[in-house]
Amino acid sequence: MAPRVLISDKLSDAAVQIFKDRGIDVDFQPDLGKDKDKLLSVIDQYDGLAIRSATKVTEKIIAAASRLKVIGRAGIGVDNVDIPKATARGIIVMNTPFGNAITTAEHAIAMMFSLARQIPAADASTQAGKWEKSGFMGVEITSKTLGLxxxxxxxxxxxxxxxxxxxxxVAFDPFLTPERASILGVEKVELDELLRRADFITLHTPLTDKTRNIIDAAAIAKMKTGSYLINCARGGLADEQAVREALDSGKLAGAGFDVFVEEPAKQNVLFGAKNFVSTPHLGASTSEAQENVALQVAEQMCDYLLHGAVSNALNMPSISAEEAPKLTPFVRLAEQLGLFAGQLTESGIKTIRLEYAGAVADLNTRALTSAALTGVLTPLLQTVNMVSAPVVARERGIEVEETRREQKGAFETYIRLTVVTENQERSVAGTVFEDGKPRIIQVKGINMEAELGAYMLYITNEDKPGFIGQLGMELGNSGINIATFNLGRTAPGKDAICLVEVDGEVPQEVLERLASVAHVNQVKKLRF
Incomplete structure (x- = not known):
């Protein structure tokens, strides 16, 4: 029997035809997604669900989807899908991460022109019959500095x-290498220099803990008086109250936002500000972009339902059924090694080297490398997955090197990941024990054995008496319980590394106190 797919949001006729042409039994009900009760009553009849943003695939919907194998989102955002619940039910969630890029970029450029020439306000004035020609003096774009x-x-x-x-x-991006910047024709700078030099600033970064409110009052204070700010990326990258105050004071000459902290934005502190231009999250809203993502998701879903091929999956690695039992624990190891290195990397990455030694060298190292890249890139990009990670790395000019070798050293098989930045080179190695669990076996050339938990502390220190006692006392006094404690050193009294697993999140003030402990060089919290 042919697989059956429900399309519960608006997709193009061409996308529907792709399903039909490839032998899929497709049920096109473009308004069904808005009726959650009706969707709940019929979802158990389908193997695939194709959606945009209107359909909310909740825990309740997933629980009722007894046949569902794949959810395909035409677009990048999957906030409307409960991915953990889908994963627990064995349902693959796919998106189309690269279909909207040109459209969103063009929207940012359109915002820039609108601000520079005050087009929305001038249009409203002119259509009201005022003809206020002298009231809308603009600025030229030519020769100005754009900060990305x-x-x-x-x-x-x-x-x-x-x-x-x-x-x-000029561009600020921790992952942008000088070589890639040269190819693009941009100048790579630090954030403070960008804020100081740019006439126009436009945001194109995911929303993460590091980028939330990257434009706050302190950042705005460093900007040129009379500069312009554009956000077509994610709500929350800019402090909306601070932007409003800067518009009112004249520090900012204008701001254009397509995205807001709370959407739909029926009310917002920015509304009504002078030379503030807003649109209702239209970055991806062109007929071309909507068509591209619709066709792409149809092809991806057909490939999976008919042949088992997985593309752009957010919750499943690209691994065939035959190799899964052997490969899966090493995929987890590779991703953990990447997460470890990625969370410790703060400057532009030039090269990522992967060394596969022993039995792992005979496995599907392409999947392993994708998993490692996913780990390295996740701390800053979050939505990256095993399929998109190699593409993202290539776009950012990161060179990826693979080496396979026979067994070397004490362990039968291992993976070593090395991250080369503009400032340093850091390596971490790991293996999989008989229990199937990944282990760290070496960090920066220092041998140690550690299983990675959800909450970890990475501490570099001098190997001096009393260090462990002081560290334990500080954690104990802060009410933080130690789960595991692992040490390694280059030589007695020399450089050492401490990996501590704790039972929960470590507050910033505790990290600061730990950093002041005698003989501690660096303290970082890690999440896995």
């Missing part, structure tokens, strides 16, 4: 368009 915060897929397109407009482009 984030220079990935979308940011690089904005850079290309801005250079075509004869603008000077």
């Amino acid at each position: 915060i984030g220079c990935g897929n979308i940011g690089s397109i904005v850079a290309d368009r801005a250079i075509g407009l004869r603008m000077k482009v």
